[in-house]
Amino acid sequence: MDIRKIDDNISVAPQIAIEDIAEIARLGFKTLIANRPDGEEYGQPPMSDIQASAEEHGLKWVYLPVASGHITDEDVDAFAPMFQEAEKPALAFCRSGTRCTVLWALSSAREQDPQDLLSAAYRAGYDLTGLIGRMQQQNNQS
Template structure:
């Protein structure tokens, strides 16, 4: 796992596997959000497999599959989930879509676009094309 911090309570990662879930729970993570559509690559674990492992490890799980840039309804769904401040790991193939949806969700709550871009850049993500 390569967790990258976007805020005090949100991290991104590239593809996670079901085997990663116990370690996330042991590290204090409360929720996992998958932003990866099923079937993007051969041998990628299905969201249902990751969800079952997450729940077995005591983690909440949500699936908001994103292709390309996140849509406003997806950002709203993420904002609702993240509003409670629970420690959350969001993942997709590389972490980029997760960083984008996180920033769009935070922007809905009034966060400054430049601050969000800076936080993402510090984690290694360029949100220059993301409409914030």
């Protein structure tokens, strides 16, 4: 399992396995966020199985599927309040962790400096410099 901490409130990961959930809970995560649509890839565990295990281990479960490479403003609008209200720290996962990081950065840009968000994402291994214009638009809307 490749968990990458972005800040004290959120970490991201590529696709997790059901067997990873006990460790995720042991590490102190409170909320598990799935941003990957069910059936996106052959062999991907069903989200209902991940949800059942997450809840069994005391984690809050959030399922917000987003199409890879097609994150809309509506997706960001849905992620922002969900993340704000989620028990922290949260672990979000998708195929690679990138789409979770993009959702976090775009929604966070409404209240935080986009450059700081780019730096946090970069330290976690995600280069979001191509999103700077969109992040600045989010920042100007706040």
